[in-house]
Amino acid sequence: MKVCIFGASGYVGSSVYVRLRSASSDDVVGTYLDEPAMSEGLYKLDVNEPESFSNFYKEENPDVVIWAVMSGPNEHKLTDQGLMHLITHLTPETKLIYISSDFVFSDGKGPYREEDRTSALPEDHTFSNYANAKVKAEHFIENELSNFVILRAGPIYGENRIGKLDERTDRLSYHLRSDRKIDFRNDLTRSFVHVEDLAAVIEELVYNDVTGVYHVGSERRQSFYTFMKSMAKQMGYDDQLVEKGSEEEKVDAEIPKDTSLITKKIKEVSDVTFR
């Protein structure tokens, strides 16, 4: 079996890449874009370049594809170009595992179920590029493919397989190490998921025939403040230094304060326990 991870040098992708390579003798290939590559053996590839993408894909011809690329403000390009190239190359036998986000929910109020309606943000919203690209990507995948899994995640945290922390926890420990206060919003509720739990679910999905849309993460819904306070404690710091942040920010407009996810469905098909 051959598995290909696009974005194998990223935070999530590198965990999945290292995990799969160390767990099996299957052929696992991965791509990166910017130097330096975070693991050995990765191929440099811009997924938005049709010719090099096509050459790479035809050469590798994977049985399972994991799409772990992300490009914040250029996310639209990744959907309109990269993902479209991929979809034109996939055969019905090839399984696509696509990592999506709770950003696809901009209507209503969490906790959301898998079947709740996704919706786009107004074009002039700060997060519209990322959020709307994810909404569009999910539509493309659901309309064009049948052999796919879409995994929707809230904030992903923790140390990954190659020792990298998410940006938020990194900022937390940077402040607390030097006894400096730091604040996080208490009015924004999310479902957090540990990067290694997500990688473990992806590993299972590579080897089973489960398809469909699934929410991943802990059943506990927490505010950034509550969650980061517990992280501070877990890391052995003084959690009193974690304070409640101010509640009104312009970028919040149009985004529900609670974008937490109901994660029951994934438990029916996966043995992974979300911490």
Ligand SMILES: NC(=O)c1ccc[n+]([C@@H]2O[C@H](COP(=O)([O-])OP(=O)(O)OC[C@H]3O[C@@H](n4cnc5c(N)ncnc54)[C@H](OP(=O)(O)O)[C@@H]3O)[C@@H](O)[C@H]2O)c1
């Ligand atoms: N992090 C979170 O909290 C979070 C939450 C929900 C969902 N997600 C989803 O999880 C997935 C992985 O996110 P992440 O946090 O691991 O992101 P990340 O650390 O930023 O990694 C993204 C990867 O995409 C690659 N990439 C970007 N543009 C590319 C292009 N044009 N061609 C080829 N590769 C390209 C980057 O390559 P280089 O590093 O080599 O430049 C990098 O390896 C994404 O789909 C994201 O939307 C993340």
